[in-house]
Amino acid sequence: MAEPLIKQYGADVPQAITSMIAAVYPAFDSAGFVAEVLDGFDTLALMARGQHIARALRRFLPENYPEALAILMASIEQPHGRDSSLTLGSFLYLPHTLFVANYGLDHFEASMAAQHTLTQRFSAEFSIRPFLEHHTQATLAQFRVWATDPSEHVRRLVSEGSRPRLPWAPRLRQFQADPTPVLDLLELLKDDPALYVRRSVANNLNDIGKDHPELLTRITQAWLQDASPEQAWIVNHALRSAVKRGEAGALKVLGYGQAAQLAVGQVQISPGQVVMGGAVQISFVLTNSQNQSQRVLVDLAVHYVKANGQTRAKVFKLTTLELAPGQTVQLSKKLSLAEMTTRKHYPGRHPVAVLLNGQAQPLGAFELVPGG
Structure with a gap:
């Protein structure tokens, strides 16, 4: 270890x-x-x-x-x-x-x-966050200057420091309530030459979307108009959590607004009973039985048992598909059940579902049992 x-x-x-x-x-x-x-x-x-x-x-x-x-x-x-x-x-x-x-x-x-x-x-x-709270306007003015600083580290600070839900930090509740000042800063940075900065811009938008999903949809839709590949990447990364939550607006922005009309079959969850620390293989087949092509975003939702015995879904990205009429594709995911610093496993029944354009279709479940 x-x-x-x-x-x-x-x-x-x-x-x-x-x-x-x-x-x-x-x-x-x-x-x-x-x-x-x-x-x-x-x-x-x-x-x-x-x-x-x-x-x-x-x-x-x-x-x-x-x-x-x-x-x-x-x-x-x-x-x-x-x-x-x-x-x-x-x-x-x-x-x-x-x-x-x-x-x-x-x-x-x-x-x-x-x-x-x-x-x-x-x-x-x-x-920087206490200064945003106690000297809001002065710090925002400084950020507007720093948004064009020669150092990408300084430019990134403008976005990362203003994230309403920055991990390991107290939330900026005034910007959770009204993210307009933050969005003004992100507009200055959305075409930044450094991926390091653009990733922070996407993470900031992702934060904003957790409190204002409709606003996130409007902003990303506007940013996609005649977008460069770099700006399109920001939009995709910014919408990742909204897509995992199955938000219709985010899915529509990315072109997955239509419900997928696919047949799901040949499901295998093996083994059905898994010892803690082991792994489970999940596979299934998707078939487009319609007479027209379908563009589909495919994710996998695993409902992990928590300490209180309830379950909570974690979504894993799988793939995007353009399926021709009658086309069939097999997909699989190997899921490790080893202990991690970010996830503790508990015994019990773990339901599994495939998400097709954000809509869940149950695949079955596996039982997690103690080792030894």
Whole structure:
């Protein structure tokens, strides 16, 4: 089993930060700082470790925020000695961004300049959000400037930082209620040359669609008019969750608005009883029995048993098809039931359905049983 990523964020992180700060601020109490950070450090989750270091920085750097921030920003230019290939290598600067978020709200200009620099080393998508909440118009104005910044990391911050439902972050409820200011920013970024930025634009639209499905349909429909391949990709990626939810508007935008008239047969779910940690093979045949071609989006919905005994569907993308009259195609999916960090399995009956243009047709079920 692979080593947990949090193992890359151990005692060497505060030690690296200490050496960087001491190089530009000799009065820094390096021993005291490291001792305070390491007290209880191993019991904390990743983001909590970042917050813990940020609080210690506040106590050990000068009380004056602009002075403390200047020292911290000067320190990031110093060598840190950590392996740059680490998956969490850039998380070295997580405490720096959290320091700005926690203590910099009363110093807007200095904090914005710091985040412009920090996001090019480690994303400031988390630390920018308190500024959007407390200095909404000023931060939006800064975002409009950054939308044309030479750095793709800064341009991505405009989209990623304004996502209403950004993972690992508090929601931006004012933009959940009225996403108009966010949409104005996305209009500036939808033709960005960097896929890194365009992916963020799509993710932001995906967030907006969870609260405003009809608005998402209107926006993506407009964006598809004479769209470049890059913009068409944004639309497809932005609609992925809506399509999984079977929303008619999203399916129509992508050209799957008509109900699929297909025969489903030769269903096999093998084995019918699966031991936890094993796998199940699901296969079936689709036949277009109509006298005209049909364009079909095919997904698979597996209703996983949850801890409370209820089931919840997870949708897996399968394929898109253009079936000629009378054409038959066989499709299959091998489903792993090994334990994952993102999904815990529970014993019980797991119904399976195929989604044809968003409409479910039951295929059957498999029984998941404990191992041993």
